[in-house]
Amino acid sequence: MAKPIYVRFEMPKELVDATYQVVELSRDSGKVRKGTNEVTKLVERGEASFVVMAEDVQPEEILAHIPLLCEEKGIPYAYVPSKGELGVAAGLGKATASAAVIDAGKGKPMMDDLAKKLRKLRE
Secondary structure, eight states, X not given: OOOOTTOOSOOOHHHHHHHHHHHHHHHHHSEEEESHHXXXXXXXXXXXXXXXXESOOSSXXXXXXHHHHHHHHTOOEEEESOHHHHHHHTTOSSOOSEXXXXXXXXXXXXXXHHXXXXXXXXX
């Protein structure tokens, strides 16, 4: 399967796993918002501290603007293969195309470490 247009770098498996963990920790001890419209608003306002996008979203144009917005605002972002799993990690119980961590809570040290690794991937 071809990579969606908005995927700007390859995510190694251990970083994908760490991304799901950060979302889960943030959901339990901090604050996570779901849904592309919500995520877009949070990024534009500079309120998101970490953004996660699923790679299996159709049509892919839905998420095409988010990586650019994140880069503009200096917000780290990651990709996960499954919107279903992302929805579960975010506590939604159904699929979500994207999620934004507002407050990472107990997941903050892990999120900061992940953000550093992701920055290196993008360089």
